[in-house]
């Protein structure tokens with residue numbers, strides 16, 4: 001069987017493990033994710049890797065060789081009603097590549113992160129943060145809205161909440177490569193199977209909260225209204241206008257709350273998320289500040305109160321120039337592109353500057369949806385690229401230059 005065929009069959013097999021009938025839904029500590037982790041551990045062993053679990057229940061397969069450890073990873077949890085490739089494809093490609101690459105002069109680890117999507121607990125990159133030793137013992141007591149405790153879920157995953165804070169990533173890490181579906185239409189548009197990621201975009205998220213005055217839809221004259229939703233609607237269009245006018249900027253209002261949200265009542269309270277992303281931190285900062293200024297102008301003109309709450313301002317994460325060169329050499333003809341989405345590679349960048357990502361074309365750019373789809377020949381190309389990349393890693397850059405630490 002070809003490597004690509006086996007990878008796709010394994011994606012199908014993992015897709016059958018789910019918390020809900022008729023859809024893919026696999027979150028941290030759930031029986032389906034425990035089963036997926038066991039299944040992946042079995043495949044790692046078949047590929048000749050020595051398997052261990054860390055404190056948060058990540059599955060790590062290792063092949064011991066020379067000094068230094070290169071890491072290939074992605075995640076095996078999913079959103080609710082997910083596709084079958086976001087996460088698992090990167091893990092299964094890594095296992096296949098580890099076997100196909102044969103002997104290498106450095107040790108190799110494949111990591112299946114137990115939680116990237118954050119579907120059960122409000123922790124970003126839970127799996128890779130645990131792997132990197134960025135959690136503290138106190139995080140084990142964290143609960144979600146259902147009163148579920150993070151430490152219990154870790155135990156279900158074969159982890160050990162008492163060891164939260166212990167780094168399981170290799171101390172001699174040479175670098176990290178993550179392969180992931182693109183989750184966008186750029187590669188399909190360019191008619192290319194894979195692309196080399198330049199950077200993971202800077203992201204700003206927060207809430208714009210407008211307060212006006214609720215009132216009767218019939219008895220309140222238009223000029224006396226303080227309609228919070230009408231103000232919010234102006235901001236939504238401003239978010240779109242600014243992003244369209246700024247090269248490389250994406251900006252989105254994805255969620256709106258509205259009160260009292262009743263057909264014959266003027267909205268008195270409207271609040272919405274904003275999400276602003278760009279490859280360049282300064283451009284992103286400027287855009288976020290411009291949106292805040294626009295929201296204040298709207299609120300002032302409409303006699304609304306505005307509470308502008310910044311929640312996350314994450315810097316962009318540049319991929320390693322040296323590894324980008326190697327990936328380009330391993331993937332002739334591939335284009336470079338940015339990632340608008342965050343990935344476990346963000347966490348890996350806290351441990352080493354030698355972080356790289358390879359994107360695989362996905363049909364119509366669809367992800368986080370059951371229609372997620374990849375082509376078998378593209379998966380074959382990605383596999384060959386990873387194998388070539390690992391072989392190229394043998395010598396072109398000295399170890400100290402690679403780790404950059």
Ligand SMILES: [Zn+2]
Nearest residue numbers: 086087116180
């Ligand atoms: Zn993912």
